[in-house]
Amino acid sequence: MSEIKVVLVDDHQIVRDGIKALLSNSLGIKIIGEAQNANEFFADLKKQIPDVVLLDISLPMMSGIEISKILKTDYPKIKILMLSMYTSEDFVFNALKAGVHGYLPKNTTRDELVLAINEVFKGNGYFSKSIADTILKSYVKSAKFGNNVSSDTVKVLTNREQEILRYVVEGIKNPTIASRLSISIRTVETHKASILKKLELKNTVDLVKFAIKNKIIEL
Amino acid sequence: MSEIKVVLVDDHQIVRDGIKALLSNSLGIKIIGEAQNANEFFADLKKQIPDVVLLDISLPMMSGIEISKILKTDYPKIKILMLSMYTSEDFVFNALKAGVHGYLPKNTTRDELVLAINEVFKGNGYFSKSIADTILKSYVKSAKFGNNVSSDTVKVLTNREQEILRYVVEGIKNPTIASRLSISIRTVETHKASILKKLELKNTVDLVKFAIKNKIIEL
DNA sequence: CTGTAGTATAAGTAAAACACGTACTTAAAT
DNA sequence: ATTTAAGTACGTGTTTTACTTATACTACAG
Known part of the structure; x- marks a missing residue:
């Protein structure tokens, strides 16, 4: 060689x-x-x-x-x-x-x-x-540690809020969510607002990141 | 002992x-x-x-x-x-x-x-x-291999588009982006639309997920 | 029995995002 | 040299969302 x-x-x-x-x-x-x-x-x-x-x-x-x-x-x-x-x-x-x-x-x-x-x-x-x-x-x-931030944080949200959250982070728009759940768009918005407030987040982008961190959605 | x-x-x-x-x-x-x-x-x-x-x-x-x-x-x-x-x-x-x-x-x-x-x-x-x-x-x-899908997939975007993308997925609003880059809000919107089209995505939520997958942002 | 906290609901207004059309520049392609 | 395509940039009109405020219902403690 x-x-x-x-x-x-x-x-x-x-x-x-x-x-x-x-x-x-x-x-x-x-x-x-x-x-x-x-x-x-x-x-x-x-x-x-x-x-x-x-x-x-x-x-x-x-x-x-x-x-x-x-x-x-x-x-x-x-x-x-x-x-x-x-x-x-x-x-x-x-x-x-x-x-x-x-x-x-x-x-x-x-x-x-x-x-x-x-x-x-x-x-x-x-x-x-x-x-x-x-x-x-x-x-x-x-x-x-990489993944399991744990879903404890999500528990501060009411069931309805968690439901809305799941829709939002799937990229479904408020009007669609409203008709799916048979409630007013305003109501969806209010829930969304409470979610943001409770989780101390600013906007939908943050919400998506939060959802991924907490395994609410998969990438 | x-x-x-x-x-x-x-x-x-x-x-x-x-x-x-x-x-x-x-x-x-x-x-x-x-x-x-x-x-x-x-x-x-x-x-x-x-x-x-x-x-x-x-x-x-x-x-x-x-x-x-x-x-x-x-x-x-x-x-x-x-x-x-x-x-x-x-x-x-x-x-x-x-x-x-x-x-x-x-x-x-x-x-x-x-x-x-x-x-x-x-x-x-x-x-x-x-x-x-x-x-x-x-x-x-x-x-x-695992992580840098980015370098390949993101490259279909122009420099300007990548720049806009980074702002968007940080949760920065279009008007803010516009003033930061000294361009019109419309222009920011146009770029965002081309990004979505090129990446075959529907909305901002998808964009955030894409960005995380491709390591453009960290969780 | 009543006040209070939590939840679900909703409307009005202001702000932001979106859809669509247009236009200028540059750089390949013919 | 001219066409074509891609990148960048705006404006108008419409839809969607954000923010604020408000009502009704329930559960529960005082």
């Missing part, structure tokens, strides 16, 4: 040198190029195509995220291994959304870096322990 | 015996009770409170998920370690939603079981490698 061709993209000379040193005597991995920013990198891509790009997330001009998005469409075969000082959920999520294949913190070890390069080259995902932990925590959090 | 008191809940004698055997000579862990189903378990709870409950996910009468939910409200201090033959996303997600502290497949090793019991006892989460992989994959998938 031939060597994995890697390109380094980082705006700090020291970081690039550090990575080169780390990978200097790794069999099967060859650094065929390096770039300080997106421009240099894309220029280089016209001459040679790497298998894997080690991409810093924070770069001047164009971020690693932006670069990833472009790579996904223009060079879908290139695997992206994101390197970042940050392991916060936001960064990781955006990187994943941009389609990176792996994500490592910069304080990674030589062995993990080599392993990660090999894994993403093979088409697998690779996420370091701390990144995986971040993802896990976020997943657990969203599973636990 | 005193021993961790554990209760086993599984409807199969063999499984319970297996676990007991696995944990028989583990220092610091003591099995203080076992149950075949929810009724037995809750009856036992009135006599003694364990630190950790090893809970099978599939039980007759009441599932492990249901039991977990009750435990979370009635005995919030008890840590729940779910045991399951299934590692599919759906099971894991529902278990997490029900508030379990850890999740292990039944083919786990003695060492991992002991580790997991200790971790959840300490208040940490514990998820076996395969479960963690399941979660990771799901997270990666949702990051990649």
